[in-house]
Amino acid sequence: MRVFLIVVGVLVGLALVVVAIGYSLPVKHRAQGEATFNARPDSVFSLITNVEAFPSWRAGVKSAERLPPRDGKQRFREVSKNGTISYLIETLDPPRRMVTRIDDKSLPFGGSWTYEVAPVGSTQSTLRITEEGEIYNPVFRFVSRFIMGYDGTIKEYLASAKRKLG
Numbered sequence: 368m369r370v371f372l373i374v375v376g377v378l379v380g381l382a383l384v385v386v387a388i389g390y391s392l393p394v395k396h397r398a399q400g401e402a403t404f405n406a407r408p409d410s411v412f413s414l415i416t417n418v419e420a421f422p423s424w425r426a427g428v429k430s431a432e433r434l435p436p437r438d439g440k441q442r443f444r445e446v447s448k449n450g451t452i453s454y455l456i457e458t459l460d461p462p463r464r465m466v467t468r469i470d471d472k473s474l475p476f477g478g479s480w481t482y483e484v485a486p487v488g489s490t491q492s493t494l495r496i497t498e499e500g501e502i503y504n505p506v507f508r509f510v511s512r513f514i515m516g517y518d519g520t521i522k523e524y525l526a527s528a529k530r531k532l533g
Contacts, residue, residue, distance in 0.1 A: 388513075389505025395478075396502070398517035401495040402525040404532040408484045408492045412462035414531060415482055415494070418443040424531040426523055442470055475504040476511075494528065496521045 404411055414424070421431035427448040434442040434453060441456040452474065458466035468479040478500035485493045498521060502508040511517060 385509045386505050389507075389509035392505070392508045392512055394501050394503060394508070396498075396500050396512075396517045398498045398500065398521055399495065400518050400521035400525055401493055402529055403487055403491055403493045404528065405490065406492055406532045407490065408462040408486050411484045411492045411494055411528075411532065412465070414528065415484075416459070416461070416465060418445075421445060425527045437470075475502070475507050477501045477503075494525065496524060 406414075414420075418431045418433055421428045425447075429446045429448075431443060431445040434444055436442060437455065441459065442453060443456070444451060444453045453470040454467045455470040456465065457468050457479065458464060463484055465482045466479055467482075469477045471477075478498060481497040481499075483495045483497075485495070487493050498517070500511075500517065502511055511519075516522075
């Protein structure tokens with residue numbers, strides 16, 4: 368019984384430390400990543416804006432669909448290992464730039480993602496993704512900062528695009 372109480376005490380203590388550290392971390396963060404592809408900017412931009420094709424190339428995305436526009440702005444929803452998330456496309460400037468924002472205030476996180484496509488020579492392109500994220504839950508802040516990394520989703524996205532485009 369004593370060992371059980373010690374184990375429970377240690378687990379409760381660790382949980383309290385995680386929550387305390389999570390509260391000490393800022394709600395907002397910025398992360399960035401980029402990759403160069405053997406594809407022209409219009410091909411890269413087509414890939415990242417073709418919502419219906421996301422499940423065919425993005426790791427972890429089970430389904431994706433367009434939603435009715437709101438205030439003249441395009442919207443979409445994707446279902447992935449992270450759950451169901453709706454997005455609003457704030458800026459669409461083909462084939463150079465797209466800005467999306469999480470369009471669901473009930474989630475424990477939010478933020479925007481800026482996708483910038485730049486030509487490299489005549490046959491390659493660089494895709495730079497900048498996340499301006501917000502994590503409201505202190506436990507999620509701890510996990511995102513120390514376990515997943517703020518740029519974990521960006522790295523996964525770029526790796527998926529690299530597999531698709533080369």
